Amino acid sequence: GAGVSQTPSNKVTEKGKYVELRCDPISGHTALYWYRQSLGQGPEFLIYFQGTGAADDSGLPNDRFFAVRPEGSVSTLKIQRTERGDSAVYLCASSKTSGRTGELFFGEGSRLTVL
């Protein structure tokens, strides 16, 4: 597609359930980022991939959060045992390179609500 695609756009789940959020980056973009954005806040960094490997996962809040990018394209963010505090918009972005000036192209986000 022309832009970064994220699915689902909305997800409502119950506390304790497992959730997967998918990101399909722009074709040819090697760098992929996950951010989390709460209402009224800026995007909070979670994890960054360069190709298939996680180059920086220092933003993942705890071990309930995990992300993969097995073939260097599509990425999945996985959240286990969801908590109400996980409710937020999860944004994915891709970039041509991880270079010093890499402009990020964002998807529209996946809004997660944990009841």
Place this chain on the structure above:
Amino acid sequence: SQKIEQNSEALNIQEGKTATLTCNYTNYSPAYLQWYRQDPGRGPVFLLLIRENEKEKRKERLKVTFDTTLKQSLFHITASQPADSATYLCALGSGANNLFFGTGTRLTVIP
């Protein structure tokens, strides 16, 4: 850890005036700084990039300055229009690593 502050949560200005948004940072030495626009319910959209060795960058009605001594960037929109109403985010990056975002300033241009 790094801290990025944007001058205010909300800024209201009259159409035709210049809007000035501020981004201050501490505990960080960014190699570059980017500004993004975010509309409600949408992902951020890139506007401008300025590198650490550049003082000023312009693009149409937009102007960005970067003062590494003051640890501050100013973002100006001249001849503002109601369509400029949105949240504006600054983001700092260094090397090949990730980008850290500020909290954003919600700009409203009043007709």
